[in-house]
Amino acid sequence: MKPLLSIRNLGKIYGKDTRALKGISLDFYPGEFIVVIGPSGAGKSTFIRCINRIVDPSEGAIIFDGQPLEKLTGRKLRKERSKIGMIFQHYNLIGRTNVIKNVLHGQLSNIPLYRSLFGLYPYEDKKEAVELLRKVGLQDQIYKRADELSGGQMQRVGICRAILQRPKLLLADEPIASLDPLSANIVMQQLHTISQEKRLTCIVNLHQVDYAKKFATRIIGIKQGEVVFDGAPSHLTDELIKDIYEGKESQMKLQGEGGHVFGTEVENQVGLIKKMAVGQNDE
Numbered sequence: 001m002k003p004l005l006s007i008r009n010l011g012k013i014y015g016k017d018t019r020a021l022k023g024i025s026l027d028f029y030p031g032e033f034i035v036v037i038g039p040s041g042a043g044k045s046t047f048i049r050c051i052n053r054i055v056d057p058s059e060g061a062i063i064f065d066g067q068p069l070e071k072l073t074g075r076k077l078r079k080e081r082s083k084i085g086m087i088f089q090h091y092n093l094i095g096r097t098n099v100i101k102n103v104l105h106g107q108l109s110n111i112p113l114y115r116s117l118f119g120l121y122p123y124e125d126k127k128e129a130v131e132l133l134r135k136v137g138l139q140d141q142i143y144k145r146a147d148e149l150s151g152g153q154m155q156r157v158g159i160c161r162a163i164l165q166r167p168k169l170l171l172a173d174e175p176i177a178s179l180d181p182l183s184a185n186i187v188m189q190q191l192h193t194i195s196q197e198k199r200l201t202c203i204v205n206l207h208q209v210d211y212a213k214k215f216a217t218r219i220i221g222i223k224q225g226e227v228v229f230d231g232a233p234s235h236l237t238d239e240l241i242k243d244i245y246e247g248k249e250s251q252m253k254l255q256g257e258g259g260h261v262f263g264t265e266v267e268n269q270v271g272l273i274k275k276m277a278v279g280q281n282d283e
């Protein structure tokens, strides 16, 4: 199968000497639900943001749907970006606008300006927006202002907006970091269900390892800007988790399903796993 997204030797340096990413090379395939984990400052957000060029990489290649994203500018870049949906930690909804219009904004890049100014969205888009909102249980909130919703409801609107964009790739930067555990679980479940139904490739940054193990088809661990784990959730042992979050790297290598798991020396320290448990994100 051809990858939808190929990243080669991706690096990012902020300012003079903050190396946020170093030599990252990864392939992502249609239908994968990838969760990126790693300690605070590891480079997770930078990684996600380099993919859609919110952040410009310092080096490397990002081949998305056959196009070299790192080289594109202007209209060509906008065209490729319109195939990449984004879900944000703080939802990025327009508070004074109602729910369905927020969802329809997902189609802004695909309709002429005059239509969006007058709210003239195609019937098919409106129908799909309603169906998506029904799917995430918001059918009774369609005409409510977005700022009257709970955080979990706002994020479900954010998911519907990203899906209505009809992307090939969905990026989510800590989508549940601001939610209570119950809402977080609902949001992750719905994000997972919808993206799997539509066979979208989904890359999600998370702090909660429990959710990564519950929902991911593949987990990527990043530490100090480098990939230190890439494999199936079943291969991510408690010891490896401890390593990603606090252990020292060693020569030991472990093989994971994806064929490239990186092992580390295990420090015998308890407690961190518990901290990383759902709802106890205290980094």
Ligand SMILES: Nc1ncnc2c1ncn2[C@@H]1O[C@H](COP(=O)(O)OP(=O)(O)OP(=O)(O)O)[C@@H](O)[C@H]1O
Binding pocket: 014, 015, 018, 019, 020, 038, 039, 040, 041, 042, 043, 044, 045, 046, 047
């Ligand atoms: N705009 C910026 N300017 C300068 N340095 C930055 C900028 N954004 C991030 N960094 C630095 O790059 C490194 C990686 O940051 P990044 O936000 O990507 O990590 P993260 O894994 O997403 O962290 P967190 O989980 O806390 O959000 C950190 O050292 C951070 O201080």
